[in-house]
Amino acid sequence: MNGRQFSLITLYSTCQKVREEQANQGDRMRFHQMLRPAGAGGFQVELINSIKDISRTADAFVFVVDAKAENIELGKVELRAMLQEKWFDLHVPLVVLSCVDEAGKARTPCLDVVQSLELQSFSRPWKVVDSCVDTMEGVIPSFEWLLGQIRSQ
Secondary structure (H helix, E strand, C coil), rough: CCCCCCCCCCCCCCCCCHHHHHHHHHHCCCCCEEEEEECHHHCCCEEEEHHHHEEEEEEEEEEEEEEEEEHHHHHHHHHHHCCCCCCCCCCEEEEEEEECCCCCCCCCHHHHHHHCCCHHCCCCCEEEEEEEECCCCHHHHHHHHHHHHHCCC
């Protein structure tokens, strides 16, 4: 982008088939491959060691959420675990892609995404961008914003 190179690491919590089954069962954490229970009662989670190690090298973070209102809240636990300050420096920017699969589909407004994920509590640069899987709308502006944040550090 604009002559700049950057490395992109893509992490999925599970394969697509399992994610679809989890969506139907409402059991997102049961088969999660990047998180493990932390603390008593299993209500808190943390990254597995290999993900912690790779997270320490990141210059930026992209988090994708399904823009359907009922699915956004599910991402909060994963996002919190990923962005714990002990894994990521506070200057590492975050962009949240609020995705729909088809252009024109109903979506949750960005302000509601901010509130559901409690982004206002983060002490790092962050931005929420509406995006669409079919058209890739929103992806390039998101990465341009991230590159601008990285350049300004």
